[in-house]
Amino acid sequence: MKIAFFSSKIYDKIYFNRYNTYHELKYFENPLNAESVDLTNGYDGVCVFVNDQLNAEVITQLAARNIKIIALRCAGFNNVDLQAAQKQGIAVVRVPAYSPHAVAEHAVALIMTLNRKTHKAYNRVREGNFSLERLTGFDLYGKTVGVVGTGKIGEAFAFIMKGFGCKVLAYDIHPNPVLINAGIQFVELDELFAQSDVISLHCPLTPQTNRLINSESLEKMKPNAMLINTSRGGLIDTKAVINALKNGKLGYLGIDVYEQEADLFFNDFSESIIQDDMLMRLMSFPNVLITAHQGFFTEEALTQIAQVTLQNLSDFENNQLSKTTTLVH
Template identity: 70%
Template sequence: MKIAFFSTKPYDKDFFEKHNHSHELTFYEASLNENSVRLAEGSDAICVFVNDKVNATVIEKLAGMNVRLIALRCAGFNNVDLEAARQANIVVVRVPAYSPHAVAEHAVALILTLNRKTHKAYNRVREGNFSLEKLSGFDLFQKTVGVIGTGKIGEAFAHIMLGFGCKVLAFDIFPNQHLIDAGVQYTTIEDVLAQSDIISLHCPLTDKTLHLINDQAIAKMKNGAMLINTSRGALIDTQAVVEALKSKKLGYLGLDVYEQESNIFFNDLSEEILVDDTLARLMTFPNVLITSHQGFLTEEALTQIAVTTLNNISAFESGTKSGNEV
């Protein structure tokens, strides 16, 4: 099959070409939207990532080009108009799991960096400043960690935090018996918010989870709590979080995703003016750590993404079900 890849970086091309054995791959740096969809002309399928816009207009144009498959190289599919795809008879497939440990471990990295301020210590030492002033942190041991969403990534994260000796509370509409057996306590989302020293989000973005963390949710949190999001940016009402940081209600914020990241993350904007005032404001807080949606970026995860995506495409081509249809 001929496949047009959108929003690609060098690592995408490297891993997909390494594991491709039968398909014709074309890579575009451009993200998919109403203007760039023309690049898919002549392709049987497209492959998209988290910030590509696969709305009804784009899908209508894809159908007019006889594109038959939308292959997501990610787990989330909130950026795809599934009803429009069904009406156009275009199949949508995804990668439901790709080394959940990659994202879970990145969430832990955000926690440890925010807590022990290793990023600040690194910069100080490079400048010859060996002072320990304002580098104090806290023991993770016996702290209460709340996990909202205990799918594969949330499960991996919970196990790591249990290993630190933390008390782990969880909320999910489908409790995980393996986690219960390991010592995780499932409770209401209100209890998770109220009791946790650290809260980590690992749930998908849906109509019900949009702005799950808003001013009402923040009001229920402990004063000085740490909030971590490595899932989807719009789980958090960013303006509410800014106000909580200003009032010191929220003690720490670690983000690998951002609500308005689509035209910012994955791009080198070092020589440009950052026009997103909210993101610029977040970056002024000393207790905020932002990474550019890199939680998935490990050798293992990139390999699994490429292999699963290509297998999904091959299954479609052969008329069989991959099991990863949305």
């Protein structure tokens, strides 16, 4: 199949070229949106990532160009209008579990860095400053950690935190039986907010979870709680979080995703003036740590993403998608 590959980076080309033996891939650095949809002329399908915007308008344009499949090289699909794709007869596939440990371990890295301030210590020592002033952390052992969303990533994260000796609470509309059997307690969301010292978000972005963290939910949290988000930026109301940081209600924030990341993440703006005032305000807090959507970025995850995406395309071409779990309905 001829596939137009959008939002491509060097690492995408390395891993997809390594495992591609059949399909014709054309790499575009452009994101796929209404302005770039003309680039899909002459292709059978598109391969897209988290910040490509496939709304009803774009999907209608894809259908007019005889695009037959949208291959997401990620787990989330909130950026695709599934109803429009179904109406146009375009299949949508994804990579549902490329390496849950990669994202779970990155969430732990954010926790450890925020807590023990290793990023600040690193910079100090490089400048010859060996002072320990203002680097005080806390023992994770014995603390209560709340896990919101217990799919494969949330499950992996919960087991890691249990290994630290934490009390783990979990919330999910479909409680994970593996975690239940491991003795992890599922509670209502309000109880999780009220009891947790650390809260980590591992749920998809849906109409129900959009801005799950808002002024009301922040008020329900413990004073000085730590909030971690490695899932989707839209789970957090950024203005509300900024206010909670300013008034001291929220103690720490670690995010690998941001609700307005589409115009920023995966690009180098080090020589530019960043126009996003909310992001710049977040970056000004000493108790905030931001990474640029790198939770998935491991050898194992990149390998799985390439292999599963390419297999999805082959399965579609061979009329075998109905047998797979990667087809998004």
